[in-house]
Amino acid sequence: MKWLRFGVGLLLLAGLIALLALGPTPGGVLRHNTEHDIQATALFYMDLDEMPALEQRLEQLLDDKNNEPR
Amino acid sequence: MASPENRRSPLIALEDWWTVWFGIAIIVVATILAIAHYSGGVPLRKVPKLGDWVSSPVDVFNGSKKTQLKFKNDVTLGQLAEQINAEKLEAKTEIVPAAGGVRLRISSTRDEAGKVIKVFPNLMGGGKLHFTKEEVDPGGMGAHAYVSQVFPSESVNLGSGLLTITAQRTQSLIPSLIATAILLAILTAVGVAVMGKSAKQYVLAFVVVFLIAVFSYAVANQAQIKGWGLSYAMWALLVGLLISNTIGTPEWLKPGARTEMYIKTGLVLLGAEILFGKILSLGAPGLMVAWIVTPTVIIFMYIFGVRILKMSSKCLVIVIAAATSVCGVSAAIAAAGASRAKKEELTLAVGMTLIFTVLMMILMPIGIKASGMGDVLGAAWMGGTIDATGAVVAAGSMLGPRAEMVAAVVKMIQNVLIGLVGFFVALYWVTSVDRDPNAPRPSLMEVWIRFPKFILGFIGASILFSFILSPLFGALFGSDGIKLVETGVIKAVTNPLRGWFFCLAFVSIGLESNFRDLAKQMEQGKPMVLYVVGQSFNLILTLFVAWLAFSVLFPDVI
Numbered sequence: 001m002k003w004l005r006f007g008v009g010l011l012l013l014a015g016l017i018a019l020l021a022l023g024p025t026p027g028g029v030l031r032h033n034t035e036h037d038i039q040a041t042a043l044f045y046m047d048l049d050e051m052p053a054l055e056q057r058l059e060q061l062l063d064d065k066n067n068e069p070r
Numbered sequence: 071m072a073s074p075e076n077r078r079s080p081l082i083a084l085e086d087w088w089t090v091w092f093g094i095a096i097i098v099v100a101t102i103l104a105i106a107h108y109s110g111g112v113p114l115r116k117v118p119k120l121g122d123w124v125s126s127p128v129d130v131f132n133g134s135k136k137t138q139l140k141f142k143n144d145v146t147l148g149q150l151a152e153q154i155n156a157e158k159l160e161a162k163t164e165i166v167p168a169a170g171g172v173r174l175r176i177s178s179t180r181d182e183a184g185k186v187i188k189v190f191p192n193l194m195g196g197g198k199l200h201f202t203k204e205e206v207d208p209g210g211m212g213a214h215a216y217v218s219q220v221f222p223s224e225s226v227n228l229g230s231g232l233l234t235i236t237a238q239r240t241q242s243l244i245p246s247l248i249a250t251a252i253l254l255a256i257l258t259a260v261g262v263a264v265m266g267k268s269a270k271q272y273v274l275a276f277v278v279v280f281l282i283a284v285f286s287y288a289v290a291n292q293a294q295i296k297g298w299g300l301s302y303a304m305w306a307l308l309v310g311l312l313i314s315n316t317i318g319t320p321e322w323l324k325p326g327a328r329t330e331m332y333i334k335t336g337l338v339l340l341g342a343e344i345l346f347g348k349i350l351s352l353g354a355p356g357l358m359v360a361w362i363v364t365p366t367v368i369i370f371m372y373i374f375g376v377r378i379l380k381m382s383s384k385c386l387v388i389v390i391a392a393a394t395s396v397c398g399v400s401a402a403i404a405a406a407g408a409s410r411a412k413k414e415e416l417t418l419a420v421g422m423t424l425i426f427t428v429l430m431m432i433l434m435p436i437g438i439k440a441s442g443m444g445d446v447l448g449a450a451w452m453g454g455t456i457d458a459t460g461a462v463v464a465a466g467s468m469l470g471p472r473a474e475m476v477a478a479v480v481k482m483i484q485n486v487l488i489g490l491v492g493f494f495v496a497l498y499w500v501t502s503v504d505r506d507p508n509a510p511r512p513s514l515m516e517v518w519i520r521f522p523k524f525i526l527g528f529i530g531a532s533i534l535f536s537f538i539l540s541p542l543f544g545a546l547f548g549s550d551g552i553k554l555v556e557t558g559v560i561k562a563v564t565n566p567l568r569g570w571f572f573c574l575a576f577v578s579i580g581l582e583s584n585f586r587d588l589a590k591q592m593e594q595g596k597p598m599v600l601y602v603v604g605q606s607f608n609l610i611l612t613l614f615v616a617w618l619a620f621s622v623l624f625p626d627v628i
Contacts, residue, residue, distance in 0.1 A: 006316035027432040033297030040299035042460030043400045045482040046343040058475040
């Protein structure tokens, strides 16, 4: 009986994975994430590969802003 | 008479201390490897991170390789193409004819899968080289290539600079993955053996727990699932829960399910990532949004949960409060470790935060766009409220490139708070929550004895990396010390290992939990009420402070 429960659970898990991996992506954000390969799973800022580039671009933007003639 | 167990020094008898030793050992080795790399040109050693599951699960074992090509001397377009092709990536670089000259074209060798390649060429030759993304298969799998602007010939000089390419690599990750598992097993087995458990039984079980962790990472890295923001934590928990609640966790597997050891070691390593130098990245307004709101929300939620909702577990209240106000799963782990929360309490908080993060990631950009709110204000609002860092970047990206930067950096500044939250929660628990109300105020010595020692490792790592290693690397290698430490020590070793430890922890939590205990934590839905009320308060307060900071006090900051 317990192995049957395990089998059913495994099937449900596989179904969930298949649904999320192959099913529809509601809303623009999920499609945008997939198309642009955004790491929406990152738990901490260091997990993001793009973080240094984002920081650098922001730094540049702030510098440009500070150097603007007043 | 004292038993031999009791006569042993706490430094080798307590798991808390062992997690500090594990963290120190990893940090020392990582630092030595980075110094060797920066001073002698030795290749940088990296702990593997699984690659993306693009078209088949096997893809994850190919990993992805971020290659930075540095050109100190001038290079021509033709030389650049040759250098990229020499990198053994699943990418081909070619010079293609175009009207008025030639273009450089970088494409995946697996065109059926669009996620295989990314190019960040913006630093090449001081901006001389630009790429546009070309859809190879419009409407299909989203395959794309990167094509440069037109140059008169391939002998044109591009100057010097930096070109970053991230692509799937042809070299298999399996050997380095096996090496990582062996090293982790040996390192932790030493501690387990000294603490009086069977190292042999532990290692056998560890292998299976590690394999489940690999599976969890692989699912989380599936191209479309990655977009949902459902991290390895959820998959690790689900697999563990499936085993423990159906066939039951086998006895031989239990020695490998050492939740606390993995969590605490992961937290010590997380300390290395808390760089205080980051907090002024966005100046005063960023600091205001991240650092004024967060403690206010934690205190509000704690009081609301304990006094108004009268929840029976203060640990559960603080874990949910930290997850909601700081940075989701990682903050929940830190608060759970600091308050010695139960596994089921952490599971519940993580489950709630993952679900609400997906909802907020989808709904907030839609709401902000519909309201006509400015991109910077909207980004700061999302950065301060959406729990998970990845989801913040995803939502920010929907509002545009400037919003993506602001949202990510606000979240990063907030992430740094996790160290202080962990420390103060541990201190408050030792001095107040865990104290007998009838007992006198505890002495400093009692506080020291009861204080969770891994928190010292957590804070110590943060101080070491922020105030010692970063300036030291800057002085030794004459560049931005923070960036050198980030690339050479944290990104290469401590961050991926922290990820493995957290993943092992979530597998273990699943293996040690059962649905009946989880259901008991629900207390007629009180945790859900706490989350919803706390997050609503967070949304209102963050919007007000973000508006004050970015629209009233510092409107021209960006």
